[in-house]
Amino acid sequence: MRLDVVSIFPDYLAPLDLSLIGKARRDGLLDLTVHDLRDFAHDRHRTVDDTPYGGGAGMVMKPQPWSEALDHVVAQGSSAFPGAAERVPTLIVPGPGGEPFTQQIAKDLAEEPWLAFACGRYEGIDERVYEWAGERMPVRILSLGDYVLNGGEVAVLAMVEAIARLLPGVIGNAESLIEESHEDGLLEYPVYTKPAEWDGRAVPEVLLGGNHRAIAEWRHEQRVQRTAARRPDLLPPVAAAAALADLEERVATPADAPDLQVLTRACWAPEFARYGMFGAGEEDLETVRDGIQEWDTRVWRRDGTLIASVRVRPHPTREATWQIGRLMVAPYLQGRGLGRELLAYAESLAPEDIRTFWLNTGAKSTENLRMYRKAGYRVRPGEGEFPGTVDLTKRLVSAGD
Structure with a gap:
């Protein structure tokens, strides 16, 4: 595996020469290179930051040094993969606003041949860098935890160790990985x-x-x-239905639009970031309010906080078809079966004359696709109703069929 790290403090990454990770580097299992971001700043002070537009405290890392540094990483690293056309790394950007870094993500990244890490500092990296990078390589923003560090270097040290120790040959006794914390939940x-x-x-x-x-x-x-x-x-829930029953459920009104906008952004942002579609899917409040009027939208709250939502309606162009959309669970409650329970609830709202359930999801949204398939949905051939998506349907069997 090849690893590239870009930082303004390259010496911060020196611990990667120690212990099992250092041995893996010496044994050729890891090809790790650290790059100094200041090498790509061209003024005499090697400046990599400037004041933020719109005012505010702190400084923001400039886009130009980052674009040159990442171009250098790609150009230098491509030679490590002879015969692989247009090979690029997956770029990891640590930050408290990213999706939580988990053991499963460590496993997934351990399967990648090439990872690059961008260590932010100050108030963060100019947002345009994420957009620019997303057009050239996969980008993932990952959070080490719900707290703020001075920079990304500490997170990179932790992530590299979590990922690299899963590579064959890095841990002497591979069986020691089997019963570790988080391996099976x-x-x-x-x-x-x-x-x-x-x-x-x-x-x-x-x-x-x-x-x-x-x-x-x-x-x-x-x-x-x-x-x-x-x-x-x-721990998995004893019953997701019981968890839903403990929440306050009602039909959404326009007053719910601000919270629905936030929940939508929170649920969609990791998917869009994963595919480099930064800023995609953003809706203004008026659009969210229009959706509440056009759909039967249900919301679930706990102590006033919006936890989950789903919306349904007869499909506007498909006869006897029940359209299900915007099935959303707050990120910190995902993976507990609530999504499957929401789906069943949305199906239960269908009128008696409905013969088909229809929904749409991202073509690469593997977790969503897995849940829908388990619920009996099948992917329709071809591209979905929106670019980069697939349509799924589940046909109901009536007594006369």
Whole structure:
């Protein structure tokens, strides 16, 4: 795997020469190059930042050094892939406004042959850089957590370690990766070593008996208990329907438009950023209000906060077809089955004469497509109603069929 990192503090990345990651570099498993962004600033002070338009505190990183640096990365790195036409990296930009970096994302990125990291500083990078880069390579904005750092270097250190340790040969004993925290949605079980008793504290008896089945059962139970105590959000819901039932549900009104606009942006932004479509799909408040008038839009709130929404209507051009759209769950609640429950609810609103359910989603929205297929939907041939999308339908079987 090839890795390129662009930073104004290249020495910050020195720890990548240590431990297993450093060994992987020396063994040729990782080809990692760090680039100094200031090398691409051409004034005598090597300036990479300037004051923000519109006023405000802090400085913003200028677009010109970043475009030259990324062009240099692509030109230099392409030689590492002989015979691969127009090879480009996936660009990772750490930032608190990105999608959460998870173990699954680390696994996905470990399958990529080439990653580049852009370490922002100050108030961030000029937004036009994201748009410019998205026209040339895949771009992903990833967040290490819900907090703010001084720059992207710390996040890059963490991400590189999480990704690189999954590469074959980096970890000596590959089996040690199997039962780690987050590998299957649970945290890791407690571990112990010699002596069997220390400071009046004994190792659990089950670990000393040699009964491997009992040990495996104990470890699984400990993983569930630890996850429930420390990270209950990782556990699957007992019933998504019960979770929806606990929320306040009603028909949307124009007064809901501002919150719907925010929820739509939050749900769509990671997908658009993944495909380099920055700013796509943005709707003004008037458009959102028009949608509320044209569709039967349902919203769910908890303590006044908008949590989820879906909208339905008879399809305007397809006879006996129920159109389902804008199925949205707040990002921090996704992955718990609420989307599937919303879909079932949207289907239940259909009149008795409906024979087909119809919906539309991004052609590369793998998680959405997986959920819809499990619910019985099938992708229609050809491009969807909108560019870059697919249409899906599910036909209802009536008693006369």
